[in-house]
Amino acid sequence: LQESPERITRIHNALLEDGTHEVEDAGEAVGKSKEVFESIIKASHDPGYLEHLEQAHNQWLKAGLITEDECILPECFRTPMGPHTSASKLNEPPKDIYARTGYYAFDMSTGISKGSWKSIRASAWLAYKAAHHVVMEDRREGKVVDTIFALCRPPGHHCDTNIAGGYCYINNAVIAVETIKHYAARRQANLYPKSTVSPGFPPNISILDIDFHHGNGTQDKYYANPRVQYVSIHGEDEFPYWSGFATETGTGAGAGKNVNRPLAKDSSFKEYVEQLNLAVEVVADFQPTYLVVSLGFDTFREDPLGSFDIKTEDYETIGRIIRSNDALKGIPAVILLEGGYVLESLGENVLSFLRGWTK
Numbered sequence: 001l002q003e004s005p006e007r008i009t010r011i012h013n014a015l016l017e018d019g020t021h022e023v024e025d026a027g028e029a030v031g032k033s034k035e036v037f038e039s040i041i042k043a044s045h046d047p048g049y050l051e052h053l054e055q056a057h058n059q060w061l062k063a064g065l066i067t068e069d070e071c072i073l074p075e076c077f078r079t080p081m082g083p084h085t086s087a088s089k090l091n092e093p094p095k096d097i098y099a100r101t102g103y104y105a106f107d108m109s110t111g112i113s114k115g116s117w118k119s120i121r122a123s124a125w126l127a128y129k130a131a132h133h134v135v136m137e138d139r140r141e142g143k144v145v146d147t148i149f150a151l152c153r154p155p156g157h158h159c160d161t162n163i164a165g166g167y168c169y170i171n172n173a174v175i176a177v178e179t180i181k182h183y184a185a186r187r188q189a190n191l192y193p194k195s196t197v198s199p200g201f202p203p204n205i206s207i208l209d210i211d212f213h214h215g216n217g218t219q220d221k222y223y224a225n226p227r228v229q230y231v232s233i234h235g236e237d238e239f240p241y242w243s244g245f246a247t248e249t250g251t252g253a254g255a256g257k258n259v260n261r262p263l264a265k266d267s268s269f270k271e272y273v274e275q276l277n278l279a280v281e282v283v284a285d286f287q288p289t290y291l292v293v294s295l296g297f298d299t300f301r302e303d304p305l306g307s308f309d310i311k312t313e314d315y316e317t318i319g320r321i322i323r324s325n326d327a328l329k330g331i332p333a334v335i336l337l338e339g340g341y342v343l344e345s346l347g348e349n350v351l352s353f354l355r356g357w358t359k
């Protein structure tokens, strides 16, 4: 599988060796934070789906269908079938244990193994911690902390909060946005008076998604939301295939707040930069209070899942283009790791991006 734990080890080691950035362990979810974190996951994701992610492996094991080290994969999916299928039946989880696995997945990349739930939850916890940090702990020892980069694994942007796919189970960008909203409200109510900065309220939150693939799940979640903007640059006609078109612009109160910029296969870095400049302008025009970046390194030229011609040194330019924009300079930002599968280059690519971001 491309999406391996080694990805995080490589990035973590590169950050430690480089020594430029503070590297911190997010620790375990305990106490009040754990309560808030869990309430945010539950409020933003389907309860039956969460239960499935947490319990499916054990259910299969108990039913004697797998051994402990085996992984569950779906074999049939939620698809309307002929005149006898009513819409309401399609929207109910099937009782059959095999069928349920397909009901809660849209492809076969999101198997569930013994340790899956632990990793899924830990990944979401990182998104929560990062968002909490930029809203509530933005000053530490007199120093402004304006960016937290969360090394999330598994990634999140393909999950629309009730179905898994594309290596994604819980949508970490959704967790970050909902955490920002939660704590921004607390801060506004002055429950945490240590604030010295007064960001706007209610906050405008921009999600800039620069993974190679379209973040269909994130788009779906905020499609009608006027306060959460979603802007994505991604490979045209690539996974997940049925979303990411420029004609998807948002609906209702969210009309115009969803911006897709698909880019042709084999696009050069020059072509990429043209799109990035336009995307960053769109984000700046929204005047976000907070910025969430879904950052994927599968845009790298050697990535097995991508097809853009982006080199290691180009990530510095990408980081700089985003962060040096006048409207985006210094605003609190959460960067979430999404894809990126060339183990040998992941660490250097991350360092390059952060060099541009912090310059």
Ligand SMILES: [Zn+2]
Pocket: 211, 212, 213, 296, 298, 338, 339, 340
């Ligand atoms: Zn991707």
